[in-house]
Amino acid sequence: MENITELLVRIKNADESAFRQFFDLYVKKVYNFLFNHLRDKAEAEDLTQNVFMKIWNNRASIDINKSFDSYIFTIAHHLVIDFYREKNKHLHSEFSKGLVTDHPISPLTAEDAINKHQFESLYHTALESLPPKRKEIFLMSRHLGMSNKQIADQLQISVKTVENQMTAALKSLKDHFNQTELIFLLISLNYFF
Numbered sequence: 001m002e003n004i005t006e007l008l009v010r011i012k013n014a015d016e017s018a019f020r021q022f023f024d025l026y027v028k029k030v031y032n033f034l035f036n037h038l039r040d041k042a043e044a045e046d047l048t049q050n051v052f053m054k055i056w057n058n059r060a061s062i063d064i065n066k067s068f069d070s071y072i073f074t075i076a077h078h079l080v081i082d083f084y085r086e087k088n089k090h091l092h093s094e095f096s097k098g099l100v101t102d103h104p105i106s107p108l109t110a111e112d113a114i115n116k117h118q119f120e121s122l123y124h125t126a127l128e129s130l131p132p133k134r135k136e137i138f139l140m141s142r143h144l145g146m147s148n149k150q151i152a153d154q155l156q157i158s159v160k161t162v163e164n165q166m167t168a169a170l171k172s173l174k175d176h177f178n179q180t181e182l183i184f185l186l187i188s189l190n191y192f193f
Contacts, residue, residue: 008064011056019059023052030076033143037080047079054079067136073143077124126176130169137162138169 004025010018030051035044054075055062062071127135137155140146141162146154148162155162 004068005064008062008068011059012062012064014059019056022055026072027052029144030072032145033073033076034080038083043083047076047083050079051076067132067139069139069144070132070136073139074124081124122176123173126173129176130172134165134169134172137165141166 004022007018007022007025011022027048031044031048034047034051035041038044038047051072055072062068127138130138137151140151140154141148148159148166151157151162152159
């Protein structure tokens with residue numbers, strides 16, 4: 001199996017067999033990431049396909065010198081935000097037209113969806129503020145579910161370095177949420193900590 005950089009070079013050159021290899025390598029990780037955010041199998045499957053379609057359609061702009069995990073999960077993250085934005089718009093539209101009469105929308109449900117969307121936006125901003133290597137380690141741990149040892153082996157660094165980077169990443173994220181006065185949302189969702 002080629003390394004990811006070699007696959008990306010071939011994908012940039014419209015090599016479909018390289019893209020199939022890449023798809024096989026990442027599809028489960030992307031699906032799990034999306035399912036963890038959506039908790040809906042069909043929607044997670046649809047958005048997984050959309051992630052890979054976006055990568056293929058924008059293959060010429062792939063930067064092989066940057067972390068590809070960050071790139072692919074940023075795409076997935078944006079699709080989740082778009083999904084909730086569209087869902088909220090649709091629910092609001094149906095409610096305001098009076099189409100939802102037999103099953104009224106619970107204000108709590110709508111509020112939860114809006115809070116989740118706000119949290120996702122805030123989380124993305126906080127994540128983007130991390131230094132690139134720290135962000136990569138955080139994504140590998142929290143988004144891909146890799147252990148500190150697996151991360152250390154893959155990045156060829158010590159487990160202690162991974163632990164230090166994770167501690168620093170979590171502190172930065174907490175500080176970011178504290179500054180925006182939304183720490184209560186993190187605690188109530190028990191999202192990362």
